[in-house]
Amino acid sequence: MSAIAEAFARCRREKRAAFVPFLVAGDPTLQGSEELYDALAEAGADLLEVGVPFSDPIADGATIQAAAQRALAEGATLERVLGLVSRLRSERGLRLPIVLFSYFNPIHAYGVERFAEHAAGCGVDGVLAVDLPPEEAAGSYLEALRRHALDPIFLLAPTSTAARVKQVARAGSGFVYYVSRAGVTGERGSVRRELAKEVRALRKRLRLPVAVGFGVSTPEQVRAVAKLADGVVVGSALVTAAGGCRSRKAFVAKARELARAAR
Numbered sequence: 001m002s003a004i005a006e007a008f009a010r011c012r013r014e015k016r017a018a019f020v021p022f023l024v025a026g027d028p029t030l031q032g033s034e035e036l037y038d039a040l041a042e043a044g045a046d047l048l049e050v051g052v053p054f055s056d057p058i059a060d061g062a063t064i065q066a067a068a069q070r071a072l073a074e075g076a077t078l079e080r081v082l083g084l085v086s087r088l089r090s091e092r093g094l095r096l097p098i099v100l101f102s103y104f105n106p107i108h109a110y111g112v113e114r115f116a117e118h119a120a121g122c123g124v125d126g127v128l129a130v131d132l133p134p135e136e137a138a139g140s141y142l143e144a145l146r147r148h149a150l151d152p153i154f155l156l157a158p159t160s161t162a163a164r165v166k167q168v169a170r171a172g173s174g175f176v177y178y179v180s181r182a183g184v185t186g187e188r189g190s191v192r193r194e195l196a197k198e199v200r201a202l203r204k205r206l207r208l209p210v211a212v213g214f215g216v217s218t219p220e221q222v223r224a225v226a227k228l229a230d231g232v233v234v235g236s237a238l239v240t241a242a243g244g245c246r247s248r249k250a251f252v253a254k255a256r257e258l259a260r261a262a263r
Contacts, residue, residue, distance in 0.1 A: 003097040003125045004151050004174035007046050008209040008230055017226035019262040020211055021255060022049035022101060022235035023242060024067040025084055026076025033071075034084050036242050036251065038092050043252045044259030045096060049128075049233065052081050052102035058131060063236040078106040078115070082122045089123035097125040099153060099174070104132040107141075116144035126151030126174045133164070134171040142171060155179055158198055165205055175209040175231060178202060180216060199228045222261035232262050 001009070011018040021040045025033050037048055051064070053071035060068065081100070088094040100119060107115050107129060119127065127150055132141065134154050145152045151174030156165060158179070168176055180195055195212070203210055212225045213233025225232045238255060245251040 002149070002151050002174055004047060004099065005209075007097050008175060011046055012209075012230065014263075016263045017229055018046040018209075018211065018231035019044060019222075019259040020047045020049055020099075020213070020231050020233045021045050021238050021258070022051055022213070022233060023238055024051040024053055024064060024071050025081040026053055026071030026074055027067040027239070027242070028070060029074050030076060030080055030084050034087060034092075035248065037084075037088055038094065039248050039252050040238075040255050041094055041096055043255035045255070047097045047099060047231070048094075049099045049101045049235070050081065050085060050124075051235075052078055052100060052106055054103040054106060056105075057103065061236060063239050067239045078102070078110050079118075082118055082124070085119075085124055086122040098123060099126040099128055099151075100124050101128050101130065104129040112140050113144045116148040116150055120148035120150055124150060126153050128153040128155070128177060130155060134167040137171060151175075153177060156202065158194070165202070169206050169208070172208060175211050176202075176206055177233065178210050178212045178229070179214045180212050180225070195225070196228050203230075219257050219261035222258050226262045234258050 008018055023033060023036055027033055040048060053068035053076050055072060057065055057068060085098055127145060137152060142152055152172055153174050154168045154172045155177050156168055199210060209230035211231030211233050212229040216222055216225055216232055216234050217237040222232050222234065241251060241254045245254060
């Protein structure tokens with residue numbers, strides 16, 4: 001069982017959802033985001049999503065796009081993000097499962113086999129290439145990740161067909177990331193009423209845990225989604241908090257409030 005699968009199994013035994021926070025690596029700096037990931041672990045994260053900044057995102061809203069631009073301006077690259085993960089493991093002793101959240105272009109440019117080897121060596125547990133569907137991942141990408149014991153994680157959305165769900169069920173491992181709404185990431189005022197029905201139907205068709213993200217921003221929303229899904233992903237709200245909190249203590253308090261809501 002992978003570290004990611006073990007984390008979800010532990011949360012299931014504890015009869016709660018996993019809290020999965022996301023931040024863009026390199027925002028405000030690589031050192032600064034390293035501190036923030038460490039703070040998220042302190043706050044009660046069950047898994048960490050480490051975002052690789054990319055210049056041409058298609059799934060990210062304004063908040064995460066701006067964070068990615070700041071990170072790129074500070075010199076963040078895929079290689080340097082892997083170095084950050086390595087430091088979290090070796091210098092800070094962080095043991096939480098880490099999912100690398102990236103677009104495929106940086107991985108392709110790095111070299112798929114080289115990327116998988118380096119990611120595993122640095123302490124990455126799973127990879128979500130947000131714009132790479134399972135049918136295009138078949139072959140060298142999936143083979144490289146599996147060879148290096150990395151969980152390939154895929155997205156599903158309200159618009160996903162039955163065929164796509166089956167493809168993800170066959171190709172993925174660790175968990176499935178369910179997009180709570182059509183469109184891009186960003187804070188929203190409410191959780192869609194249809195979400196409960198969608199997640200229930202999806203969990204009947206998948207053996208993998210289902211984590212829900214995109215637009216989950218407040219403790220109330222986290223609490224609502226935690227009743228439906230195996231995990232709750234919070235991104236934009238934490239990116240905003242990271243820029244607005246004046247101290248580590250304040251950021252930990254904000255993140256801890258969200259983590260407690262998942263319980």
